[in-house]
Amino acid sequence: MITVYKQRGATFVFWVFFLALIGFLLMIGIKLFPVYYKGFTTQKIVEDIAIEMQGKKPTKKQLWQSIDKRININSVYGVDKNHFVFERNKGAIDFGLNYEVRIPIIANLDAIAKFDQRQTIITKK
Numbered sequence: 001m002i003t004v005y006k007q008r009g010a011t012f013v014f015w016v017f018f019l020a021l022i023g024f025l026l027m028i029g030i031k032l033f034p035v036y037y038k039g040f041t042t043q044k045i046v047e048d049i050a051i052e053m054q055g056k057k058p059t060k061k062q063l064w065q066s067i068d069k070r071i072n073i074n075s076v077y078g079v080d081k082n083h084f085v086f087e088r089n090k091g092a093i094d095f096g097l098n099y100e101v102r103i104p105i106i107a108n109l110d111a112i113a114k115f116d117q118r119q120t121i122i123t124k125k
Contacts, residue, residue, distance in 0.1 A: 028105060035101050035113050038076055043117045045070045046097050050119035057123040060086065093121040
């Protein structure tokens with residue numbers, strides 16, 4: 001007969017599976033953190049440009065210079081001019097950044113992060 005004393009605690013197998021699960025989640029977090037950090041940085045860039053250009057009527061060249069300056073200052077890599085979208089409307093410019101990043105997790109398993117940040121710049125009439 002098994003006594004209560006021998007039934008206490010977790011088994012060795014449980015601890016191995018538990019630590020493997022914690023390690024796997026930690027590995028995913030370490031791989032995804034830089035991607036989301038870059039996403040928050042690019043979101044801040046888009047918001048800053050919209051605030052800076054508010055009330056002005058910027059040309060495409062001025063927008064590109066502002067974007068390029070902020071991308072270089074913040075050391076954002078993997079985002080280029082092809083990811084930015086502009087659409088001029090009456091009295092406004094819809095401006096944004098649209099891109100996705102693939103992160104290899106294990107073997108043929110990848111994580112995909114999509115970022116779509118949009119702002120509207122109200123131009124003066």
